[in-house]
Amino acid sequence: MADILPKKDQNGQKERSSDEAKDEPKGLRVKPINNGTVIDHIAGGQALNVLKILGISGTTDATVSVVMNVESRKLGKKDIVKVEDRELFEEEVNRIALIAPAASINIIRDCKVIEKRTVDLPDEIVGVVRCQNPNCISNTLEPIKSRMLVKTKNPVLLRCLYCEQPLTDRIAEYLI
Numbered sequence: 001m002a003d004i005l006p007k008k009d010q011n012g013q014k015e016r017s018s019d020e021a022k023d024e025p026k027g028l029r030v031k032p033i034n035n036g037t038v039i040d041h042i043a044g045g046q047a048l049n050v051l052k053i054l055g056i057s058g059t060t061d062a063t064v065s066v067v068m069n070v071e072s073r074k075l076g077k078k079d080i081v082k083v084e085d086r087e088l089f090e091e092e093v094n095r096i097a098l099i100a101p102a103a104s105i106n107i108i109r110d111c112k113v114i115e116k117r118t119v120d121l122p123d124e125i126v127g128v129v130r131c132q133n134p135n136c137i138s139n140t141l142e143p144i145k146s147r148m149l150v151k152t153k154n155p156v157l158l159r160c161l162y163c164e165q166p167l168t169d170r171i172a173e174y175l176i
């Protein structure tokens with residue numbers, strides 16, 4: 001993954017791509033964080049769902065910056081979430097992939113991006129998303145966990161393994 005490495009110009013300075021320049025004119029929109037996680041390239045309007053997945057609500061004492069609907073060459077409009085002093089669990093990253101399939105997760109240490117990864121969905125998701133069909137066996141009192149097959153990853157299209165009900169919109173509302 002050579003393209004995740006920062007490009008350097010002759011002076012050893014990191015080149016600012018036009019995407020970056022467009023996304024964050026005149027440098028960062030918010031104060032840089034020393035340590036934490038930047039979730040970038042979230043589809044415009046999905047930032048609050050990302051916060052929900054991270055368990056960050058109105059009563060949080062975490063230091064969080066949210067940027068919504070800024071221009072992005074890749075996505076048209078994108079959201080960004082920056083959480084200080086926190087790195088994400090695999091399960092949180094997998095949930096983010098459900099609502100923000102193009103997201104990149106940047107780990108910040110000492111103010112620098114030390115790791116960048118894209119999100120990815122497994123082929124099957126167990127016990128994470130409820131089936132939309134109220135009569136589905138996974139929605140009864142039977143001790144049966146929901147099982148969703150991932151048909152496409154971007155846009156995300158899920159299909160219930162039991163009743164074949166598709167789920168593609170408003171996935172955030174069906175997270176368990």
Ligand SMILES: Nc1ncnc2c1ncn2[C@@H]1O[C@H](COP(=O)(O)OP(=O)(O)OP(=O)(O)O)[C@@H](O)[C@H]1O
Nearest residue numbers: 020031032033034038040082104106108111112113
């Ligand atoms: N110390 C920091 N504090 C807060 N945000 C940061 C910090 N360092 C980087 N970021 C943000 O993290 C994201 C990734 O940073 P990076 O420098 O890799 O940008 P990039 O080259 O535009 O990445 P990409 O190719 O993924 O778009 C950007 O949104 C950037 O603004």
Ligand SMILES: [Mg+2]
Nearest residue numbers: 019020023040
């Ligand atoms: Mg960028």
Ligand SMILES: [Zn+2]
Nearest residue numbers: 131136160163
């Ligand atoms: Zn079902």
